[in-house]
Amino acid sequence: MQEIQQLLKVLQKISSKNLLNSYLQKGKSLEGCYVNGITQGEFNSDVEAAYKLYGTDQSDVRYKMLKHRVKKKLYNTLLTIDINNTNVAFYKETECSRLLNIAKILLKQTEYHLSIGICNKVIPIAVQYEFNDILLNAYEIELTALTNQGSLKSFNEKRKRYLDQLQLVGLEKEAIGLHQMSKAHLKSTVKVRKSLLNELPSTILRLKNIVSEINTFDSFLSLYKTSILYYELIGDFVQIMNITKDAFERVQQGEINPARFDIKYNAYTLIYAHLRTKEYAKGLIYANDFYSLFDSTTKNWFAYMENYFLLAVHARQYELATVLLHRVRTNTSFTTISNDATERWQLYTAYLYFLEPKSPVLEGFNYQNFVTSVNEYSKDKQGFNVAILILQFMYFLKKGDTEGLLYRIESLKKYILTHLKDTFSLRSKLFLKLLMLTVTEDYDAASCRIKGAKHYQKLIETPTPGDAYAEIEIVPYEHLWELILESMPK
Template sequence: MHELINLAKIVTNRRLSTLPLVDFAEGHASKSREEELLELLVSGESLTNLQVAKRLYQSTSANSMAALRKLKQRLQEKLLNHLFFLDHTDLRHPAFRRYEQQCLDLLYQATMLWRESERVLLPQLLRKVVRLAASGEFTQQEISAWEMLRTLYAESNDYTQYQHCVKQLAKLYETLAVEREAQRINWDAKMKLVRSVVARRRLLQELPGIISKLESLYKQVPTYNVYDPLLKMRLMQQELSGNFEEIIRITTAAENLFAAGKLNPKRFDSRFTKFYSMYAHLRARRITEGLALAEGYLEAFHRSNNNWFAFLELYYLLAMHDGDYAQAGILLRRMQQNPFVTKIPLPAQQRWELMQAYLFFVRPAEARLRPLQFAQLVQRIPDHSRDKQGYNVAILILQFLHYLREGNKEALLARLEGLRKYEKAHLREASTLRSRLMFRLLQLTVKENFEPEASEKKGQALLARLRDTPPPGEAFAEIEIIPYENLWAQALGLLRELHAQQSN
């Protein structure tokens, strides 16, 4: 009871007269300005400061704008205070979050007790942090707790407990040093990955040494904080090499380790391996198997998280590669109807826009895209000056097929020159062979004066090479929203339609 009495006195004597929080309780006769502003912020409306001032104060005068600035500051401070009271129990969030947050919350409480000179409840809290942090392999938090205990026992002249703390800290400092080195290696590699295609090719040559170093560190300190970078570097190596079957094997092995209890359940998040596995199924052309897994895997992701959209993107591409355009349309609408769609970054928005345009091209009814929007997209010229690849080829191909469907030979001739220039500038590496072959098939239609039979016959050798060419690694890959083989079949169909129209 003594420790509870001390805590009650601390809180009673030191509490604030007014809590700096937003009052979310319902039933108020009237709302405060802060509550009104909060409602506007979460309404989803895109409002300027002037519009907000007009709503709140019915004025945009200098005084109203000054009042709005002060109101925003007050609300921001209160909302920041609410960060101490977020709900971390949702199982759809990363597994480690709620466990690490427990440690952080307890450490904060322990720090407050320390500053208030409370020494009865304090060691109980710190020992609890030690237990939780050790079970979750949160080394930094465990060190913080032991360091406070060390100081506590030094102040109380408890030599035995002090020495115990010193020994524990010595081990943890060594562990943390190895974990930090593993994390540094991981982040250094990731930064090289996002720089440029040239840097990524160089990284591919360095990865065997990086993985060997991480394996050595893991033998030295077999904690999850070292295993996680090792797993990610192994996956990165296979991804850059285009060895997607090996990625499926690695992710399956990780899932098996987890099922066998050999990976920390408070740290391992199977959504990461599920995502990579689905990506590998797409790139390895194991479409049927991937689709069989996709819906169940998607349920593991929270709809508010960007990873949900990223996974749905893979699911959509699997459906497109399977030729199941009805399913692709359903997935597209699920993306559009998700209330958190406005949160996804601009590159992701642009990818979805392009994928929707491809669906419109093959199945307009499923895409539900206005023709004007489609026309605007296909007329967009990719930026060829950057040292990157990704969707430029997809845009160029879509442009060509669009003009082929329209029978616009003048535009096709212009696109033909664009294909040649892009191929010469960006498709010289062996890893771009599939895109080069697709370009040459499209160029063939112009050379053969848009004759379907001649184009099909003379394209057989190129098509055979295309079928025999596996997709390259992600570092060098152009994304095939619809497999090039299927797009060539679409092109031949358009040629036949064009030929039939000209014959009538």
């Protein structure tokens, strides 16, 4: 059933046409009831669907045949459905691909004149949107048709154009391949990511050479994304700000195809770079300016709001942070985001509870239940494990639970020895050591300030590491330390 659920999700996403009114839903057929049950959430498994439709289990041959028919029709629908033209480039690319399929059919049937006519419709669209691989396919079909028509002059002219395009696409594919290789390595282990650092400068240099030679959109995009990836790895977010600002300017000047460039991704990255460079005031201005770019019903909006929220928290604009959190938690699409994203927002809410416990947005949020139930040391929370440990420690500290804190100290010591051995973990290690001081100094704020001065000064002097290794500081450690000291007895 999962495959059918995914197909229905894709079809609903790319088309404004209501699938419930499509040919699958004519009359009260079993196919219609099946699709309707899935889209309405009535069927969440094959077991439920088979029982409600046939009064049997999913091994029933009738149910298997029903699934097969629906799946086949859904895949066919992908080829014929009217795609939304809100994403103009995607709409045009799909249109070109469909036309090329028609041209190939006509070519196979030796209708050379008709095939060339279809290609003539594709070519100007492909040129306008820089679909160079599609353009190459159109030239190839056209050349094959001319081969069989016997016009040598036209053939020679088209062949030269085809060969030039073939060379251009070859370089473009090389650029795309270099970016894909880099991205695949980034999604691997930390060890692999570290090794990638040594290779990326030469990769970027090669990409720059390709861009200078052909200057196509896809070659630029490969350079743009690979450069951002590299500077994230080494923690140079100033360079990322420069890259994204330059991209905005080039789009405005028409140097980059505006129909294909993802302005929202660029905005998201620029905001994130301001967060990492601690330029919070400027980042908040940009975050407000670009807010209207994002549809609040989409997952991208929630991702954008994470950076917006963190900018507000890091800037100590807690009132703004509560407003942003309220927008997120009251958004009707909140239930549609992934479990990981939901847990992150729960974590942000818990930290805000520590900062602004009387905020109205926190009404109904069970702080105690969340802190005591959230799992730590898990791979799916990579980047947030330290944030969870800190939150749990602060919870017991606020309660004055000495026994719980002593247990936590042992957990922190083990975590430091096991997970924070590298230099990029220094900030987290220093802050956890400061936390342990609160117990060993018997909750004496003055004594903690004195004994922790060396660690605190080193914390201030230690920059945040690159994105590949960093634990996320939901609240800057420096701010948290001051808040903790203020909450302790004088």
